[in-house]
Amino acid sequence: MPRLNREESQARTKTLLIEAAREEIIKKGFAQASVRDIADAAGFSQGAFYSNFPDKEAILLELVQQHQSEERAKIESVLGQASGEPAKVMAGLEKWAATANSDPGFAVLAIELQLQALRSPTFAQGYNELNRKHRRALGVLVTRLFEALGKQPPADPVEIATGFIALGRGMALLSRAGEVSRSGRIVVTFLKALIDAAPSA
Amino acid sequence: MPRLNREESQARTKTLLIEAAREEIIKKGFAQASVRDIADAAGFSQGAFYSNFPDKEAILLELVQQHQSEERAKIESVLGQASGEPAKVMAGLEKWAATANSDPGFAVLAIELQLQALRSPTFAQGYNELNRKHRRALGVLVTRLFEALGKQPPADPVEIATGFIALGRGMALLSRAGEVSRSGRIVVTFLKALIDAAPSA
Amino acid sequence: MPRLNREESQARTKTLLIEAAREEIIKKGFAQASVRDIADAAGFSQGAFYSNFPDKEAILLELVQQHQSEERAKIESVLGQASGEPAKVMAGLEKWAATANSDPGFAVLAIELQLQALRSPTFAQGYNELNRKHRRALGVLVTRLFEALGKQPPADPVEIATGFIALGRGMALLSRAGEVSRSGRIVVTFLKALIDAAPSA
Amino acid sequence: MPRLNREESQARTKTLLIEAAREEIIKKGFAQASVRDIADAAGFSQGAFYSNFPDKEAILLELVQQHQSEERAKIESVLGQASGEPAKVMAGLEKWAATANSDPGFAVLAIELQLQALRSPTFAQGYNELNRKHRRALGVLVTRLFEALGKQPPADPVEIATGFIALGRGMALLSRAGEVSRSGRIVVTFLKALIDAAPSA
DNA sequence: TATGAATGAGATTTCATTCAT
DNA sequence: AATGAATGAAATCTCATTCAT
CATH class of the missing domain: 1.10.10.60 (Homeodomain-like)
Incomplete structure (x- = not known):
């Protein structure tokens, strides 16, 4: 060194x-x-x-900073691909869904952070800012996604994004080691249903 | 007294x-x-x-017992209604979605239980039994639901059920007081999309 | 029953x-x-x-009662034999030495009782009476023993008796299971030395 | 300070x-x-x-360390004197017997340690080592003592030493404050008898 | 900056004892 | 007389935090 x-x-x-x-x-x-x-x-x-x-508690806020950077980076990387043609977009999404929750610790940490925010007002203040930004960023992704596919989002894109974050975190809790793939499978099932059921733009 | x-x-x-x-x-x-x-x-x-x-830790297992009973009771009550005609079924579902997570504490407790199961092997043993039964029961509900609507489930009914449990718990974490309704709204959005996108039986 | x-x-x-x-x-x-x-x-x-x-604490006093009865009984049984001829007396003593501490729990209990007496004045009151009587009884045995052997005790018979009680209890502590025989052997060694070294009456 | x-x-x-x-x-x-x-x-x-x-429990082991050092020091000091002429040796022994158990707490501590060793396997492991060394050291003392006096030990010197340790500890239990001198007296009585009764080398 | 002994509060758990049944 | 739930005090041990070095 x-x-x-x-x-x-x-x-x-x-x-x-x-x-x-x-x-x-x-x-x-x-x-x-x-x-x-x-x-x-x-x-x-x-x-x-x-x-x-x-x-x-201060080290938790540092972890939030990191978590934020890392999640945003993942989203941005998919956002970049999402501007292309429909087939590519769907492929990118599937890849994202498969990997997004591949690290269960990552989601468990998110849950720990959220529980802490639920219980510690001082921590919540710093923490909620992250979630707002995060949801908005994912909302933009959802919007672009439906646009790229020529469909209308069936609900507020931010709410849809929120649903997928919740789904991912809920799955992280339910999954034990070795069952990670199931999480991605379910996310894709739900996402495809939303897209298929959406009316054309 | x-x-x-x-x-x-x-x-x-x-x-x-x-x-x-x-x-x-x-x-x-x-x-x-x-x-x-x-x-x-x-x-x-x-x-x-x-x-x-x-x-x-023993009192946590008692809470699991209760939690189990209560969740099963809710599911059974919807199961009963789900045998009728499509319109009634959908109405029942919407009502269930709206109330299922109306008590955020209920879901937060579920999350605490799951975290404990993730970390305490002794607790996990007793706990995992609950989740298996619970998921299977919800899987039956999903099956009947699609049957009543004349549709084919787009994936393993137990996995779909698992997804909704995960979604509900994830939403409970994301929701603060006053935002409970959003949880029900998202659940319904996802559920309707799954049904709409499903092929006819 | x-x-x-x-x-x-x-x-x-x-x-x-x-x-x-x-x-x-x-x-x-x-x-x-x-x-x-x-x-x-x-x-x-x-x-x-x-x-x-x-x-x-009261149950300890009950145990003292029992302990007293049992120890006195053992002593009396040897006292009876000690009135005979020298050879018989020595044989009886050896047998007593071998069995007296054959139950290590018996001595450990005695030690527990003594420690308690050392620390609890209320208990000590009832307890010390036992030891006085016990020592006096053993003192009589020592006197008779030396008489039967035509020797003079080399010290106050009660003190000699006290020494053997102490020796027995000390050995009980030092002995682990399987080493009980050593206790008897040492007691006999000490006793024979005392007798051999004693001047004729 | x-x-x-x-x-x-x-x-x-x-x-x-x-x-x-x-x-x-x-x-x-x-x-x-x-x-x-x-x-x-x-x-x-x-x-x-x-x-x-x-x-x-760890502090008990520290006490054993100290106890060991102190007892060994006392023994060594007598060992030094025991190499001289018979009269000096006997004088040294009497002095040792008088002081060895002059601190009843010292012996009570030894008893507490032994009881603990009887009941806690983890503690016993560290503790028994002490007793083995201690008994061996005292055994050497007994051997030298009889040599200096031109006599044959009437039994295994280590067993004789063990007997005196047991006697000392048993006496510590029986003695209340003010009766300490009796302990030394009895030890000397027993020791002299052993020496007198021993055959010449 | 980094150390780690020391603090004081609080955690889980045990236990002699009481008391209504 | 016997039960055993409940008590209140105290046990061992943990831990976030402080502070002299």
Whole structure:
């Protein structure tokens, strides 16, 4: 490893702590993932945690930042493909549906974040902003998708998007290891039905 | 309050503890709902809790029992109506969709139970049985529904049912107070699309 | 089992509780042997315990009574033989030494009782009486023994007796299962040395 | 008090906790000596206890370490004197016998440790090692003693040593405050008898 | 910045004891 | 006399957080 200057070293500590936190929280849940567990898993002391975050909940907001970036990136990548011809669009969607929830930990983390938002007003404030943006972005995708297919969305595109986020997260909970494929299958079934049933534009 | 004999009094204590546990767990999550909180809310000592349940996790299994009974009851009531003519069936479904998730706590509890099952093997054992039965029962409903409407289910009825359970639970997480109606609306949108898109039998 | 009248039934309950208490206390120690454990082992409820004893410590005093009777009986049986000729006396002693500590639980119980007496003044009061009598009785045995062998005791017979009680209890602690014979061997070694070294009367 | 650096301060905390534990355990017994009692007596929080020991039983093993060191030191000091002429050897022994059990707490602690070893397999493992070493060391002392006096030990020296350890511990239990001298007296009586009765080498 | 001993509050659980039945 | 649900206190242990180094 190359020598890191002070700033880089500090950033690396923070990154390692965040990654460790993500794994611990997915594994045990936020309440059960102790600061000691997280710090140990990252290879630091508990004090290092508090040098980087004001309190335990703060690291959740960092996770939200990351989660947001990653989900947005996935969506953008599909959005790019969604401007082409119908066949390509559908192929892209199927691929997305298959992979979107391929990491169950990712969805479990989303659920942990949502539960926390449901219960901690301070956390909710920062968190809800994410969901609004996220839903709106997915809503745009839905709109473009129906446009590309020459159909009319059967309901508010943002609501449809919300439905698919909910479906994905609900499936993540129901699925155990090895059943991940079922999640993608169901998402595709529902999506195709919506498209087939939609009136032409 | 009428005088209770010993057996009744004991049953009442257990019932009160279970109800209190349900509320506390919905409000705070299983990990944060302490035995003291639950016992206090029920108006008993912590010791009373341990006179009725071997440990904290045991009360979750009781909640699963209740949850199961209640969900099954709702499903049965719709199943009864689903044997009639198409118009009645659809009306029944819309009513069910509107009310099924009208109690967000109900779904949040379901999520807490699922998270616990994901993390506690001992709990998972008892819990997974419920989900299997539940999914199968809903699968039967889906089958009858499509039959009554003269359509072919576009996928395994149990998978479709699983999708709707997942959707309901995911929506419960996304919904804050006052947004409950949206959940029903989305469920109906998805359901109608599935029916419309389905080929005739 | 023949029908018991009320008095007999009550006495039987008490006996069963005392026996169960003895086993539990030997196995776990007084502090770790809970009233529930004892009552369960005897096949009764906790309430039955409190119908028969005013509190947990009270059953210890009952055990002392029994312990006293049993130890005295053993001593008396050797005392009887000790009035004969030297050879018989020595043979009796060896037999006693071999059997006296053959039940390690018996000595462990004695130790539990003594520790309790060391720490609970109320218990000590009832308990110390036993030890005084016990030591005096053994002192008489020592006196008779040396008389029968035509020797002078090399110290106060009561102190010599005390030494052997201490030795027996100390050995019970040091011995694990299967090493019981060693205890008897050491007792005999010490006893023979005392006799050999004693001046003729 | 002089300023302590971090390491010294930490070591001091541990030492204070161990000393407090020793006193509390002697006073109340291991089961009754709560972690709170021990921490309070040492002037720390309960958490400090768990920063220094993984669990309550662990401090018993520390006490064994100390007990071992101290007993060995006493034995070594007598071993040194035992190489001289017979008169000096006997004088040293009498002094040792008088002081060896002058601290009844010391023996009571030994008994608590042994009871624990009898009941906790995990503790027994670490503990039995001590006793083996201890008995062997005392066995060497007995051998040298008889050599110095020109006599043959009347039995396996390790067994004789074991007998004296047992005698000392048994006496500690029987003795109340103020009766300590009796313990030494009896030990000397037994020891002299063994020596007198032993055949010349 | 990072350490980790120490804190104080609170977690689950056990238990001697009481009491209505 | 016997039951066993319920109590209230106390047990062991965990944990987010602080702070001197």
